[in-house]
């Protein structure tokens with residue numbers, strides 16, 4: 097291996113959080129490298145459209161994203177896009193796979209800004225073609241300008257529900273229904289925190305108005321019971337929910353559609369911070385398990401910072417502000433004393449944006465009644481084809497932590513790395529045993545952070561040059 | 571399994587729920603001892619549940635061969651419960667010096683009882699067409715195979731319950747005291763009393779022995795294992811390398827497991843070890859060299875586990891020097907294969923029976939003072 101490139105600061109993730117952190121740290125005088133597997137900066141929310149599908153400007157998000165990309169381009173930050181990070185060693189050595197093969201950078205400080213992942217609660221039929229996650233749907237519509245289907249049901253909870261529904265209408269699609277597990281009272285209960293950002297509330301109200309204007313049925317306090325169809329989605333069966341979001345307690349009805357966008361909010365992506373041994377805590381209003389951070393982004397591991405949705409799902413506005421704070425904190429800790437004041441100045445704004453985000457995340461959080469929609473035959477771990485009955489019997493036989501369940505059943509061992517199934521599996525363990533999420537724990541994070549082709553990692557080599565240690569005694 | 575409060579006075583307390591502790595606890599309980607096992611995490615969460623699962627006689631040390639053959643038979647008996655497969659195993663040499671080494675070591679192992687035969691490049695190619703054609707020589711053992719080590723915990727949980735062993739999971743032994751000739755294990759759920767104890771805590775053994783004032787020269791290696799996503803069939807046998815630095819097998823679900831003792835970084839005290847890219851990449855290159863088709867498969871997961879050893883690389887298995895009624899079992903190279911058997915022998919020793927095969931007295935590392943005490 098050739099000597100890795102050395103920097104003062106490495107940033108993983110070029111979403112609003114990571115890009116803002118890199119820009120601020122660069123301005124303060126650090127030599128910064130920014131790595132992202134995407135084609136350009138922007139992350140999930142300001143994802144640049146795939147070339148040929150039209151410019152992003154014209155949409156409010158698009159304009160913010162374009163500005164972020166322009167600021168980054170004008171900065172001293174060394175940007176490495178198309179770099180999939182597969183391993184981070186403490187100290188820090190960041191190993192990526194780029195367009196030209198393996199690439200390693202080294203830095204004494206590291207900002208992790210890898211964003212969030214979708215949270216699912218399976219129902220029978222959720223693995224049929226035509227079903228996609230709510231967050232995934234925003235990508236499809238925004239970045240690739242593709243509609244999920246001809247007649248779509250949007251179901252689940254939280255702000256992405258309204259965003260996806262409004263985007264489908266805007267793109268000229270037909271909505272069969274919007275099914276929201278929350279009721280008006282649930283939204284109202286969060287009103288005080290939401291008012292921390294009246295601008296964002298206004299945007300949500302506009303989405304809602306568009307949905308109602310189009311005459312789309314908006315079913316509050318309802319949830320999916322199952323998705324029906326032979327080899328493709330043909331419809332959904334939904335019902336009213338109890339306070340615990342149990343959709344199977346009273347009557348049901350069917351809605352015809354050919355696609356379903358379905359999800360229950362976002363959870364911080366913690367695989368990188370878990371890998372590095374950062375302390376984590378379970379905070380439902382921030383999306384579940386999160387790396388414990390101080391307001392300036394620093395963690396229990398020296399030199400390691402986390403910001404944006406990866407440190408708690410608080411949305412794009414909070415992510416950008418937190419990113420700036422974190423970039424400045426990294427500069428401050430590297431000896432650039434002038435950055436310290438700027439950190440203090442930005443903290444209150446970041447906190448305000450955070451309160452809004454927390455209310456939204458709290459609204460999206462799935463409740464336990466949803467588990468009763470899962471029959472013994474419902475697939476929980478898609479990669480390994482494990483049904484609820486498989487998970488239930490392993491729990492009954494004594495697997496009461498995520499690691500234990502993983503060893504016993506392979507739940508979470510497939511290509512998704514547990515991102516899709518583990519939160520549901522943990523909810524099932526909690527329901528069976530009464531154990532807390534802390535006792536059930538997180539699964540141990542294993543590299544690679546993303547599956548990588550062995551041949552690309554191995555690269556070209558000469559057998560006789562492989563460094564072979566002395567074999568053990570016979 | 572809620573609440574650990576335990577006021578029983580046990581005949582034997584086993585510290586550590588890996589293969590070693592579990593197998594010994596079962597044997598002692600079946601021999602009539604009231605036995606408790608205390609595991610700080612979950613059964614099989616240590617080396618026993620994360621190892622490469624290779625059941626290969628070819629990579630066993632000569633003196634450990636009889637133990638390996640018997641351990642192998644016990645895993646075969648466990649069968650589907652642990653995903654046992656006898657596939658046959660090939661150990662490959664790609665250069666003349668490797669071939670020479672292979673010829674010498676395999677002759678010794680054959681002598682020790684492993685049914686090993688040598689294979690020419692043409693025979694290897696016929697047996698395993700997916701291997702690199704640059705093989706110059708290979709050894710073959712029809713007994714070799716593998717099992718699925720992640721099932722260790724589930725497997726032993728059932729057997730321990732059947733044998734009537736009381737099991738406390740997610741409970742660590744934080745200290746050990748003595749009172750009226752009994753041991754008192756200090757845990758977060760209160761004291762646990764026992765007449766005898768067995769220390770079987772893998773990579774953490776040195777610290778637990780130190781709780782009784784015994785200092786043993788134990789060091790810990792941090793072994794790396796990698797697994798690919800499911801891929802089409804490329805090899806049927808368990809594959810090894812003349813240097814012992816590669817083990818490789820394709821499981822029935824299509825995933826390919828790659829090991830060979832390449833070193834990560836970390837200490838048992840800090841929890842899991844850390845994967846070191848350079849070390850892993852050499853391991854992967856060696857694997858790809860042996861099985862070229864691996865290049866197009868994706869790596870799904872890489873992990874490490876702690877494997878303790880003493881300077882002579884033989885087991886610690888016997889009485890803890892200088893502490894009457896305390897025993898220790900661990901540091902067994904190839905311990906996944908050998909564990910179920912040597913654990914039984916340990917159970918017999920604790921029961922006061924003569925073990926079927928000799929154990930490995932830890933007193934060989936004790937300072938003279940402790941040795942004197944041990945013989946009294």
Ligand SMILES: Cc1cc2nc3c(=O)[nH]c(=O)nc-3n(C[C@H](O)[C@H](O)[C@H](O)COP(=O)(O)OP(=O)(O)OC[C@H]3O[C@@H](n4cnc5c(N)ncnc54)[C@H](O)[C@@H]3O)c2cc1C
Nearest residue numbers: 109111112113133139140181210211231234404405411412
């Ligand atoms: C799929 C999805 C769609 C979303 N759509 C919207 C939306 O339309 N509107 C909205 O307001 N909010 C949306 N959100 C919420 C959104 O994530 C946040 O509001 C905001 O983008 C958070 O910013 P961030 O910088 O923390 O993370 P992100 O914007 O998610 O940025 C994280 C970046 O890290 C990179 N990354 C992660 N892991 C690696 C790795 N191993 N190697 C290399 N790069 C890596 C990713 O490519 C990504 O660019 C979405 C979330 C998700 C998960």
Ligand SMILES: Cc1cc2nc3c(=O)[nH]c(=O)nc-3n(C[C@H](O)[C@H](O)[C@H](O)COP(=O)(O)OP(=O)(O)OC[C@H]3O[C@@H](n4cnc5c(N)ncnc54)[C@H](O)[C@@H]3O)c2cc1C
Nearest residue numbers: 586588590610616617618621624743772875904905906907
């Ligand atoms: C990565 C790797 C690959 C390997 N590959 C193979 C192979 O292919 N074939 C083969 O034959 N062998 C292999 N081995 C060796 C084999 O796995 C070990 O020899 C064997 O599992 C050791 O078992 P054990 O019970 O001694 O230790 P462990 O399985 O580590 O069990 C010790 C237990 O003690 C518990 N413990 C520790 N401290 C305390 C405390 N204070 N209180 C309570 N509990 C405590 C731990 O949590 C742990 O569960 C491999 C080892 C490793 C690490």
